[in-house]
Amino acid sequence: MLKLYGFAVSNYFNMVRMALDAKGLDYETVVSMPSQEDDWLQKSPLGKVPVLETDDGCLSETLVILDYLEDAYPEKPLFPADPFAKAQTRQMLQVLKLYIELPARRLFPGVFFGGENPALTIEEVRPVLEKGVRAVKQLGAFKPYLMGEQVTAADFVAMYSLDLAAGVAAKTYQWDLLADIPGAAELLERLGNGECAQRIAAEKNAQMAAFLSKVRGG
Ligand SMILES: N[C@@H](CCC(=O)N[C@@H](CS)C(=O)NCC(=O)O)C(=O)O
Numbered sequence: 611m612l613k614l615y616g617f618a619v620s621n622y623f624n625m626v627r628m629a630l631d632a633k634g635l636d637y638e639t640v641v642s643m644p645s646q647e648d649d650w651l652q653k654s655p656l657g658k659v660p661v662l663e664t665d666d667g668c669l670s671e672t673l674v675i676l677d678y679l680e681d682a683y684p685e686k687p688l689f690p691a692d693p694f695a696k697a698q699t700r701q702m703l704q705v706l707k708l709y710i711e712l713p714a715r716r717l718f719p720g721v722f723f724g725g726e727n728p729a730l731t732i733e734e735v736r737p738v739l740e741k742g743v744r745a746v747k748q749l750g751a752f753k754p755y756l757m758g759e760q761v762t763a764a765d766f767v768a769m770y771s772l773d774l775a776a777g778v779a780a781k782t783y784q785w786d787l788l789a790d791i792p793g794a795a796e797l798l799e800r801l802g803n804g805e806c807a808q809r810i811a812a813e814k815n816a817q818m819a820a821f822l823s824k825v826r827g828g
Pocket of ligand 1: 619620621622623644645656657658659660670671672673
């Protein structure tokens with residue numbers, strides 16, 4: 611059976627959980643934290659989560675895992691069949707990862723983890739996020755899902771990256787980031803109402819305080 615390693619507060623872990631659930635796949639979750647220990651590096655060369663363990667071995671990197679799931683389990687597709695539409699979905703995935711999630715993540719220490727963000731980082735992140743937001747707005751269909759009528763992998767990456775980026779933007783720049791992407795708030799609400807998303811949210815909320823206390827050194 612597929613095994614997914616990670617922890618409930620991890621947004622990347624939850625993106626993959628949503629995809630596994632949408633595909634109706636049986637899988638086991640194994641609670642694992644990022645680590646630079648040798649054992650873990652055997653599974654995850656960068657020491658990160660999530661990791662998907664398959665009969666053929668382990669895979670890390672969320673977008674790669676999403677591609678693998680699509681190729682290995684094509685029933686209940688999470689990418690369009692048409693090559694161009696599929697590439698557009700992948701384009702959106704890259705935009706969300708590179709220009710929304712990763713820049714926002716640079717400010718997690720000051721926004722969520724009780725640290726202080728350096729002024730230079732604050733200055734650097736904003737223009738990247740602005741471009742990312744512009745690109746999501748331009749490339750997104752929001753009809754009603756991010757790429758059109760069908761739910762795709764991009765919806766799951768969006769729901770667990772736009773929400774965090776919005777939190778970062780609000781606290782750092784007093785910027786309502788979602789308001790700059792018409793349809794985004796409604797999309798997050800629609801996705802968040804699903805049964806799997808609700809289960810994930812309940813687990814995340816239950817573990818958030820302990821997680822924050824740990825990263826804040828408490
Ligand atoms: N590029 C990775 C990023 C995953 C990631 O950053 N996961 C976080 C937890 S949400 C992590 O493992 N952080 C520890 C680290 O970066 O060393 C992916 O797409 O899966």
